[in-house]
Amino acid sequence: xxxxxxxxxxxxxxxxxxxxxxxxxxxxxxxxxxxxxxxxxxxxxxxxxxxxxxxxxxxxxxxxxxxxxxxxxxxxxxxxxxxxxxxxxxxxxxxxxxxxxxxxxxxxxxxxxxxxxxxxxxxxxxxxxxxxxxxxxxxxxxxxxxxxxxxxxxxxxxxxxxxxxxxxxxxxxxxxxxxxxxxxxxxxxxxxxxxxxxxxxxxxxxxxxxxxxxxxxxxxxxxxxxxxxxxxxxxxxxxxxxxxxxxxxxxxxxxxxxxxxxxxxxxxxxxxxxxxxxxxxxxxxxxxxxxxxxxxxxxxxxxxxxxxxxxxxxxxxxxxxxxxxxxxxxxxxxxxxxxxxxxxxxxxxxxxxxxxxxxxxxxxxxxxxxxxxxxxxxxxxxxxxxxxxxxxxxxxxxxxxxxxxxxxxxxxxxxxxxxxxxxxxxxxxxxxxxxxxxxxxxxxxxxxxxxxxxxxxxxxxxxxxxxxxxxxxxxxxxxxxxxxxxxxxxxxxxxxxxxxxxxxxxxxxxxxxxxxxxxxxxxxxxxxxxxxxxxxxxxxxxxxxxxxxxxxxxxxxxxxxxxxxxxxxxxxxxxxxxxxxxxxxx
Numbered sequence: 323x324x325x326x327x328x329x330x331x332x333x334x335x336x337x338x339x340x341x342x343x344x345x346x347x348x349x350x351x352x353x354x355x356x357x358x359x360x361x362x363x364x365x366x367x368x369x370x371x372x373x374x375x376x377x378x379x380x381x382x383x384x385x386x387x388x389x390x391x392x393x394x395x396x397x398x399x400x401x402x403x404x405x406x407x408x409x410x411x412x413x414x415x416x417x418x419x420x421x422x423x424x425x426x427x428x429x430x431x432x433x434x435x436x437x438x439x440x441x442x443x444x445x446x447x448x449x450x451x452x453x454x455x456x457x458x459x460x461x462x463x464x465x466x467x468x469x470x471x472x473x474x475x476x477x478x479x480x481x482x483x484x485x486x487x488x489x490x491x492x493x494x495x496x497x498x499x500x501x502x503x504x505x506x507x508x509x510x511x512x513x514x515x516x517x518x519x520x521x522x523x524x525x526x527x528x529x530x531x532x533x534x535x536x537x538x539x540x541x542x543x544x545x546x547x548x549x550x551x552x553x554x555x556x557x558x559x560x561x562x563x564x565x566x567x568x569x570x571x572x573x574x575x576x577x578x579x580x581x582x583x584x585x586x587x588x589x590x591x592x593x594x595x596x597x598x599x600x601x602x603x604x605x606x607x608x609x610x611x612x613x614x615x616x617x618x619x620x621x622x623x624x625x626x627x628x629x630x631x632x633x634x635x636x637x638x639x640x641x642x643x644x645x646x647x648x649x650x651x652x653x654x655x656x657x658x659x660x661x662x663x664x665x666x667x668x669x670x671x672x673x674x675x676x677x678x679x680x681x682x683x684x685x686x687x688x689x690x691x692x693x694x695x696x697x698x699x700x701x702x703x704x705x706x707x708x709x710x711x712x713x714x715x716x717x718x719x720x721x722x723x724x725x726x727x728x729x730x731x732x733x734x735x736x737x738x739x740x741x742x743x744x745x746x747x748x749x750x751x752x753x754x755x756x757x758x759x760x761x762x763x764x765x766x767x768x769x770x771x772x773x774x775x776x777x778x779x780x781x782x783x784x785x786x787x788x789x790x791x792x793x794x795x796x797x798x799x800x801x802x803x804x805x806x807x808x809x810x811x812x813x814x815x816x817x818x819x820x821x822x823x824x825x826x827x828x829x830x831x832x833x834x835x836x837x838x839x840x841x842x843x844x845x846x847x848x849x850x851x852x853x854x855x856x857x858x859x860x861x862x863x864x865x866x867x868x869x870x871x872x873x874x875x876x877x878x879x880x881x882x883x884x885x886x887x888x889x890x891x892x893x894x895x896x897x898x899x900x901x902x903x904x905x906x907x908x
Contacts, residue, residue, distance in 0.1 A: 346373045346469055346470075346471035346472075347370060347371060347372055347373045347378055347459040347461075347469045347470050347471065348370070348371040348373070348470070348471065348472045348473070348474065349368065349369070349370055349381065349383055349454055349457050349459065349470065349472075349473045349474065350369055350370075350371065350473070350474030351366055351367070351368060351369070351452060351474055351475065351476040352366070352367045352369050352434070353366065353476065354474060354475070354476045354477070355476060355477050355478065355479075356476075356478050356479070357478070357479040357480075357481060358444050358478060358479070358480055358481070359444060359480075359481060359482070359483040360444045360445065360446060360447055360480055360481065360482050360483060361443075361444065361483060362443070362444055362483070363395055363441050363442065363443050363444075364441070364442055364444070364478075365439055365440065365441050365442075366439070366440045366442060366452060366476060367436050367437075367438070367439045367440075368383070368385070368422075368436070368437045368438050368439075368440070369434050369435060369436055369437065370403070370430070370434075370435045370437055370459060371432070371433045371434065371435075372430055372431050372432055372433075372435065372459075373469060373471075374431060375431075375461075376429060376431075376461060376462050376463050377429035377430050377431035377461070377462050378429065378430055378431075378459050378460060378461055378462055378469065379425050379426050379427065379428070379429045379430065379460065379461075379462040380404075380423075380424070380425035380426075380458075380459070380460040380466075381404070381423070381424060381425070381437060381457070381458065381459045381460070381470075382409065382421075382422065382423035382424070382457065382458050383421070383422060383454055383455075383456065383457035383458070383473075384419060384420070384421045384454070384455040384456045384457070385419065385420040385421070385440075385452060385453065385454055385455065386418055386419055386420075386452070386453060386454075386455045387418050387419075387420070387442070387450070387451075387452045388418055388450045388451070389415050389416065389417075389418040390445065390446065390450075391444070391445055391446060391448055391450035391480060392418075392442045392443065392444065392445060392450060392452070392478075393415045393442065393443045393445055394413040394415055394420060394440060394441070394442060394443075395441040395442065395443050396440075396441040396639065397411040397412070397413055397420060397422075397438055397439070397440050397441075397639055398438065398439045398440075398441070399411060399424075399438055400439065401436050401439070402424065402436055402437055402438060403426060403430045403432075403435040403436060403437065404424035404425050404426045404437060405426050405427075406424060406425045406426060406427070407422070407423070407424045408423050408424075408425070409421065409422060409423030409424075410422070410638060411438050411639070412636055412637055412638040412639070413440075413637050413638075413639070414634060414635075414636060414637045415637065416634045417634070419455070420440060422437065422438055424437060424438075425460075429462035444478075444480040445480075446480065447480050447481055447482055448479075448480055449477065449478070449479050449480070450477070450478055450480065451475055451476065451477050451478075452475065452476045452478070453473070453474075453475035453476070454473035454474070454475070457470055457473050458470055496576055497574065497576050497577050497578070497579040497580075498527060498529065498530055498571075498572035498573065498574045498576075498578075498579035499527070499572070499579060499580070500571075500579065500580040500581070500582050501524050501533075501570045501571065501572055501582045502524060502525070502582075503522050503523070503524045503568065503570060503582055503584050504522070504523055504524070505520060505521060505522050505523070505584075505586070506521055506523065507519065507520050507521045508520050508521075508586050508587070508588075511584055511585040511586070511587075512585070512587070513587060513665070514587040514588070514589045514620070514621035514664070514665045514666035514667075515587060515588060515589070515666055515667070516588075516589060516590050516666045516667050516668050517588070518559075518560055518561045518562070518563070518588050518590050519557065519558065519559045519560070519561070520537075520557070520558050520561060520566075520568070520586050520588070521555065521556070521557040521558075522555065522556050522557075522568055522570075522584070523554060523555040524554055524555070524570070525554060526552060526554050526572075527572065527574075529574040529575065530552070530572045530573065530574055531549075531552070531573055531574055531575065532549030532550075532551075532552070532572070532573035532578075533549055533550050533551065533552065533553055533570065533571075533572060533573070534546055534547060534548055534549055534550065534570065534571050534573070534578070535550050535556055535568070535569070535570050536568075536569040536570075537558055537561070537566060537567070537568050537569070537586075538566070538567060538569075539564060539565060539566055539567065540567060541567050541583055541585070542583065543567065543569050543583075544569065544571075544581055545569045545570060545571055545581065547573075547578055549573060556568075561586075561588055562588070563588050563589050563590055563591055563620055564588060564620070565585065565586075565587055566585070566586040566587075566588060567583050567584065567585055567586065568582075568583075568584040568586055569581055569582070569583055569584075570582050570584070587621065587666070588666075589618075589620040589621040589664060589665070589666035589668060590666070590668065591618075591619075591620065591668060592618075592664065592668040592669055592670040593616045593617060593618035593623050593662045593663070593664045593668065593669075593670050594616060594617050594618070594670065595614070595615075595616045595660065595662055595670055595671075595672050596615045596616055596617055597613060597614055597615045597644070598612070598613070598614045598660050598672045598674065599612070599613045599614075599674075600612055600613075600658060600674055600676050601613065602676070602678075605678075605679040606653070606678065606679050606680065606681055606778045607678070607776065607778065608649045608650035608651045608652070608653075608678055608776055608777045608778040608779070609647050609648065609649035609650050609651070609776055609777065610647070610648060610649060610651070610658075610676060611645055611646070611647050611648075612628065612645070612646045612647075612648060612658070612660065613644055613645055614626065614644060614646070614660050614662075615644050616662040616670070618664040618665075618668075620664070620666070621664045621665035621666045621668075622664060622665050623662060623663075623664055623665075624639065624663045624664055624665045625637055625638060625639040625662075625663055626638050626639075626646075626660065626661065626662050626663075627660075627661040627662075627663065628646065628648060628658070628659070628660060628661075629658075629659040629661065630648060630651070630656055630657070630658055630659075631656055631657050632657070632659070635648060636648070649777060650776060650777025650778065651678050652678070652779060653678045653679060653680035653681075653778070653779055653780075653781070654677065654678060654680075655675060655676070655677045656675070656676055656677075656678065657673060657674075657675055658673070658674050658675070658676060659671055659672070659673045660672050660673075660674075678778070680778075680779060680780050680781050681724065681772055681773075681774060681778050681779060681780035682722070682723055682724075682772075682780060683770065683771065683772060683780040683781055683782070683783045684720050684721070684722045684729045684753070684770045684771070684772045684780065684783065685699075685720050685721045685722060686698035686699070686718065686719075686720045686768065686770065686783065686786060687699065687719045687720045687721060688718075688719050689708045689710075689716060689717070689718050689719075689768075689788075690716070690717040690718075690719070691708075691710045691714040691715060691716050691717070692710075692711070692713070692714045692715070696708035696709075698718075698720075698768075698786055708786075708787075708788050708789070709788075709789045709790075709791065710761070710788065710789075710790055710791075711790065711791055711792065711793040712760060712761060712762065712763055712790055712791070712792055712793065713760070713793050714760075714761075715756070715757065715758075715760075716756075716757035716761075717754060717755070717756050717757070718731060718754065718755045718757065718768070719752075719753070719754040719755075720752075720753055720754070720770070721751055721752050721753070722747050722751040722752075722753065722772050723751055724747060724751055724772060724774050725747055725748065725749045725750060725751050726746070726747060726748075726749065726774075726775060727746070727747045727751075727772050727773060727774045727775065728744055728745075728746060728747075728772070728773045728774075729744065729745045729746070729747060729753050729755070729770055729771070729772050730742060730743075730744055730770060730771045730772075730773065731743045731744070731745065731755050731757075731768065731769075731770050732767075732768070732769045732770065732771075732782070733757065733761070733766060733767075733768055733788075734766060734767050734768075734769070734785075735761075735762065735764050735765070735766050736764060736765050736766075741759060743755055743757060743758075747772075761790045762790065763790055763791060763792055764790055765787070765788075765789055765790075766787075766788040766789070766790060767785035767786065767787060767788065768785065768786040768788055769782050769783045769784065769785045769786065770782070770783045771783070854878045854879070
């Protein structure tokens with residue numbers, strides 16, 4: 323909710339900003355390095371370089387630090403270039419995080435604009451880093467363009483403090499100097515402490531012969547001239563809350579010296595929580611808003627701490643903003659604890675319990691694979707559980723009552739962690755998932771959960787059984803079989819072509835030989851007739867043919883004519899057959 327407020331406010335700011343070229347912006351820390359003493363505080367500023375051009379009017383960031391080396395004492399907006407704070411600066415010393423989101427209706431242009439100042443306390447010796455975890459800088463271009471291109475960091479060296487021993491020089495003829503007092507229980511005079519037994523120590527100069535002491539609530543009182551003896555420490559017990567002053571002076575042979583008035587701030591009373599309430603938009607809202615306020619009459623409220631189910635989730639020192647959004651929380655009951663601390667370290671807390679109702683779970687409709695389409699709804703799912711092979715792809719379809727939500731699908735094999743995939747619902751709540759991973763052989767279960775844009779969740783659905791088996795031999799090797807068939811067909815086609823070519827060649831050769839044979843037949847029979855006639859004439863050595871010779875000649879001629887006619891018919895049949903074969907070939 324706080325980020326919705328952030329972008330809404332800066333959308334309004336953009337309407338009042340002008341349009342122009344956009345340059346790059348940088349978030350950085352100042353100083354970016356340094357050496358500091360353990361137990362002491364130091365300040366680091368978060369700054370922005372607008373990169374020129376139209377300038378910027380909004381920025382947000384999350385910074386991280388190592389809680390083992392540093393603690394945040396305070397986050398200040400004093401001197402900031404921003405005047406609007408949709409997300410007030412907050413910090414968590416347990417997480418090691420600082421976050422903010424601020425802006426201004428007036429564009430900022432500059433190279434070192436201060437956004438916030440952070441006061442750190444050095445905890446132990448070593449080298450540590452403060453850096454940006456995330457960030458955004460919005461240009462004043464009317465569009466809210468994020469122009470952040472780089473984020474700096476800072477490295478600090480933390481060393482133990484060295485206190486040189488004071489030089490002891492006896493003073494002769496002069497009054498003693500003003501005492502230098504420290505306190506192991508209240509080391510900082512300007513800081514509040516919850517210890518009501520303050521203790522003070524000092525080192526006696528060699529010429530001191532008396533010490534006068536007084537503790538009261540007047541800043542200018544005198545401890546008088548009555549010595550408490552040569553003591554170098556004093557402890558008071560059960561001192562009441564309030565602003566106190568420890569007065570001390572030394573005496574030497576020359577008389578009583580000047581008085582030191584040291585302030586002591588004591589507050590043992592915890593702050594009072596004035597308001598603490600929790601509001602949800604609806605029973606399923608996972609991001610409830612906390613409203614709270616507190617007061618502390620002495621030291622003042624220092625910061626608030628929010629714990630959910632005994633785990634710290636946020637720390638804020640913003641006392642003007644009374645609203646704080648938490649979550650998203652999982653459905654169920656949660657314990658929300660508000661702790662408030664004053665500047666002395668006293669705390670008070672209140673605990674409230676809330677319950678987040680779950681969303682309605684998604685509905686599985688069908689499962690589609692190469693094996694077919696399976697219903698995932700009872701009673702069909704109980705009669706015919708889906709069965710797929712290790713070579714199949716899967717499409718799972720379903721519905722829900724939530725548009726534009728995320729559906730998580732869990733595909734779990736027995737004894738193994740589930741495979742998780744996500745699908746988005748459309749404007750009517752329908753969804754589908756193409757499962758892009760081949761499954762191993764075995765028994766699986768399918769279940770789902772829906773999460774809306776707020777982060778609200780449904781419980782996981784009942785598990786739907788799925789059996790994955792090895793494909794049949796033909797299906798498994800179908801591609802190989804198909805390739806072999808194609809090869810065989812190609813070979814047969816090639817063989818047929820070759821045989822056809824060979825046959826055509828033989829036909830041509832036959833036609834050639836047949837043509838020659840036909841010519842020979844056509845020449846042979848006339849020649850035989852003439853040869854027979856001549857031979858008959860030669861037999862009787864007389865020209866012409868006798869009656870008997872004519873009869874013989876006619877019979878031989880008739881035999882030749884019959885043979886000629888028979889061979890002629892055979893030749894015609896062969897020619898007709900060759901013509902048919904030639905036409906088929908064409």
